[in-house]
């Protein structure tokens with residue numbers, strides 16, 4: 127019924143690392159060739175937790191976009207934009223806040239989790255409680271129907287679906303809906319219009335699901351309908367209100383647990399990261415300093431890869447032959463730990479090489495990045511503005 131559209135975003139709160147690459151951006155690069163994608167710099171979201179340290183947002187923002195481009199996000203395929211430069215996000219957030227029951231926000235599991243995790247910050251704010259609603263607005267303002275998320279973010283997509291349902295329920299019955307639907311049937315032409323009517327009656331009177339499917343297929347195949355008329359006819363078919371804000375689906379992404387330098391998940395808060403564009407010397411230095419199996423005190427002591435963080439990086443960066451060499455060499459003390467780390471260093475550098483190459487032109491000419499983002503903001507704004515026209519009208523603000 128709606129174009130296949132994906133929305134995803136990241137907060138600009140520091141340098142990106144290889145955990146972001148393996149966990150999120152690699153997936154974006156794949157998605158951009160399969161769907162219409164909008165990738166958002168979530169600066170309003172950064173403010174919900176960083177309202178008292180705003181410097182980091184501007185500092186990270188442009189670097190983050192260069193990292194995306196370096197990692198293969200292609201502005202010719204995807205729209206890259208800054209959330210706050212599309213004010214419709216804030217407008218829809220406010221509009222939805224009028225109808226969002228407080229309990230819906232309080233029960234989002236990440237709300238309590240985050241308050242506990244970030245206990246050093248005062249997050250008893252209106253903005254922080256409302257951030258899942260802002261996320262709902264981010265998705266709904268583009269009528270995005272696919273949202274790539276990890277397991278922990280599924281409740282946010284569920285809240286978005288509930289908000290869309292509530293909104294459509296409250297405002298989907300526009301004044302004169304039936305007359306407008308009948309006028310839209312006429313636009314189908316007499317033959318198709320008659321067929322649509324027959325199938326609508328068969329579905330509504332006899333519960334004939336085949337007739338419903340056939341009528342839906344007929345609408346999907348009809349080119350000369352405006353989006354509004356198409357939505358009306360879909361809704362009229364099932365005797366429902368008009369769907370102004372379509373419900374999105376969670377596009378579940380496999381949890382990526384990119385190991386950090388100490389073996390726990392790579393994360394800025396653990397201080398165990400390799401930046402996406404970390405200088406090669408620094409990558410070597412960091413990997414060479416990684417802890418290993420504590421049993422290998424001397425070069426001659428055998429070890430166990432299962433107890434070693436370096437082994438986890440071999441899972442990401444080494445082929446089968448190298449991994450066999452590691453297991454054999456480690457357990458027999460045939461290789462030293464520095465020998466063992468070398469293929470990991472080479473693997474990381476090889477992965478980063480094209481990123482450095484792609485980033486260079488943007489570093490040489492920062493106006494290129496600004497132009498990409500300006501173009502993306504304009505494209506995003508056009509879509510968002512179309513949605514808001516419908517929202518304003520539906521909420522009685524269309525004057």
Ligand code: SF4
Nearest residue numbers: 419429434456463466
């Ligand atoms: S040889 Fe490799 S796997 Fe074994 S302890 Fe050393 S770094 Fe770890």
